[in-house]
Amino acid sequence: MLRRFLPPAPSRVAVEQLRMLLANATFSFTLGGVANVLVAAVFALSAPVEPLAIWALACWLPVPVLHRLARGFAVAPAPTEVVDRYTRRVVAACTATGALRGILPWIAFDHASPLAIALLICFMAAIQAGSMAFMAPVLAAFAGYTLAFLVLLAAKLATMHNPVYWAIAAGAVLFGVAVIASARRLSVAFRSMVELRFENVELVERLRQESALAQAARIEAENANQAKSKFLAAASHDLRQPIHAQGLFLEVLSRGELSSQQRDVLANARAACVASGDMLNTLLDFSRLEAGVVAVNVRPFRLQPLLNRIENELAPLADRKDIVYRLRETEAVIDSDAALVELILRNLVSNAIRYTERGGVLIGCRRRGDALRIEVWDTGIGIAPEHHTEVFREFHQLGNPERDRRKGLGLGLAIAERLAHALGSTLSLQSQPRRGSVFAITLPLASACTDAAASVPLEDANSGMAQLRVLVVDDDEAVRNGMLQLMRSWGADCEASESIEQALANAARAAPQLVICDYRLRDQRTGTEAIAALRRLHPALPAILITGDTAPERLREAQASGLPLLHKPVAPADLWSKIAEVVADRQPVQMD
Structure with a gap:
């Protein structure tokens, strides 16, 4: 019957309820035993001593029982499995304690004065109320304790042929109902507290597990990203070598006597080589961003010449697709990094052309206070709102399920966005599916322009180097042969030398006026080591470092060397310009 006071608690909650009661039971019942002795001593003045003494001693019996139960439950290996059994024993012990106290009125009331009876009832009521604080967690124990005492008390009062005692008996019953109701509320509150604590523990554990899973996922993603970067760097390096050599051989071939048909074939081969190089250079741009070797050089420059260069390079692509390429001219002067801005806009414009089949592409500018908003409009396939963030992810492409290589690698927008951040700006996007897109970047305006002089014109087919002594160091045979033929x-x-030792031997035999060295050589040696060794033999030797390695750490190392750096595949025109720049102060390069 006592189980009806509360619905069954989960095992672990019941364990905590029982632990709370047993933690205080021994001490509380010991104090109750002392109080019983004092009450017996008071009633011994008018009631028989022997029954009172026996009663006082009997009231101590629950103390060792509850102490033993507390110790046994504390060391139980599986408390949830034995909690019901221990709870029944505790309830029985508490009910027996209440019954023992309820026996006192049957011993003492017949010989006591009404005042003594009233004082005893008040005292016993106080003990009952005080017991509620530590017994309420196990409501059945408190209910058994209270009901056993009050039933015996009310029964005794009912036998005392006095309406006053009958009224007191009725009050005792009401008091019992009130304290049990209060104890029930305390028990519910305690159970809620325990359940909340368990929920908090579970939440903390779940958060810990989720944090551990998130940490593991982050580490896995970082490892995957590093593996991806290493794979791309290795694949890029291995592909750059033959493409670089191919470009050199094609340049040498173009200088020979060729028929019209052969020149057409050569032009197609060059176009394929350039397309391959463009893809590899896109990977290089991405790797340079990851490596953190993109330096920002902010200075005022006129925007229109930059836009003109992009138009000269990319407008023919639009013409071949029979779409319109329009550029609105501007007199604006920008305070930013011209090279990075050009790379951003080239990516945006080429992307617009790539995904536009009808209509056209428009590049225009709008002044916004002290800044200029540069916009690239297209009438292409458009981008759904849910994909506006995804298009800036690396290797993510929309509208290219067949992975058409003519549509690039999916890095253009990722590179443009990262470069925009490097410039302290952001890329904005407005787009509607099947209606087109607008990409824009906002850059600060400058009040004046200090543009540098025009660059040196590139070589033509009949230019020469007037017997400039060049030493090439590269461990790839095809590249060495291609460089030899091109230089000659x-x-x-x-x-040409394939190792540092062979280069030193060649340099000792005939002092070079320029060394062109690959960065990654055999036996884990580098071009910076080779150049340093050659400069010990010939101080201040002009040098150019060429690398096909795009691993971020390798790029940082090459950048830190401070040497003029070119990336494979190197266009012959770029190589010519760099040679002219490096040896200008040492050995005049004659351009016939």
Whole structure:
């Protein structure tokens, strides 16, 4: 019957309820035993001593029982499995304690004065109320304790042929109902507290597990990203070598006597080589961003010449697709990094052309206070709102399920966005599916322009180098042969070496005026080591470092060397310009 006071608690909650009661039971019942002795001593003045003494001693019996139960439950290996059994024993012990106290009125009331009876009832009521604080967690124990005492008390009062005692008996019953109701509320509150604590523990554990899973996922993602970067770097390096050599051989071939048909074939081969190089250079741009070697050089520059260069390069692509390429001219002067801005806009414009089949592409500018908003409009396939964030992810492409290589690698927008952040700006996007897109970047305006002089014009097919002595160091045979033939076709006196030792031997035999060295050589050696060794033999030797390695750490190392750096595949025109720049103060390069 006592189980009806509360619905069954989960095992672990019942364990905590029982622990709370047993933690205080021994001490509380010991104090109750002392109080019983004092009450017996008071009633011994008028009631028989022997029954009172026996009663006082009997009231101590629950103390060792509850102490033993507390110790046994504390060391139980599986408390949830034995909690019901221990709870029944505790309830029985508490009910027996209440019954023992309820026996006192049957011993003492017949010989006591009404005042003594009233004082005893008040005292016993106080003990009952005080017991509620530590017994309420196990409501059945408190109910058994209270009911056993009050039933015996009310029964005794009912036998005392006095209406006053009958009224007191009725009050005792009401008091019992009230304290049990209060105890029930305390028990519910305690159970809620325990359940909340368990929920908090579970939540903390779940958060810990989720945090551990998130940490593991982050580490896995970082490892995957590193593996991806290493794979891309290795694949890029291995692909750059033959494409670089191919470009050199095609340049040498173009200087020979060719028929019209052969020149058409050569032009197609060059176009394929350039397309491959463009893809690899896109990977290089991405790797340079990951490596953190993109330096920002902010200075005022006129925007229109930059837009004109992009138009000269990309408008023919639009013409071949029979779409309109329009550029609105501007007199604006921008305070930013011209090279990075050009790379951003080239990516945006080429992307617009790539995904536009009808209509056209428009590049325009709008002044916004002290800034200029540069916009690239297209009438292409458009981008759904849910994909506006995804298009800036690396290797993510929309509208290219067949992975058409003519549509790039899916890195253009990712590179443009990262470069925009490097410039302290952001890329904005407005787009509607099947209606087109608008990409825009906002850059600060400058009040004046200090544009540098025009760059040196590139070489033509008949230019030479007036017997410039060049030493090439590269461990790839095809690249060495290609460089040898190209340098000699330019009129240079060129030798090639595959190792540092062979380069030193060649340099000792004939002092070079320029060294062109690959960055990654055999036996884990680098071009910076080779150049340093050659400069110990010939101080202040002009040098150019060429690398096909795009691993972020390798890029940082090459950048830190401070040497002029070119990335494979190197266009012959870029190589010519760099040679002219490096040896200008040492050995005049004659351009016939």
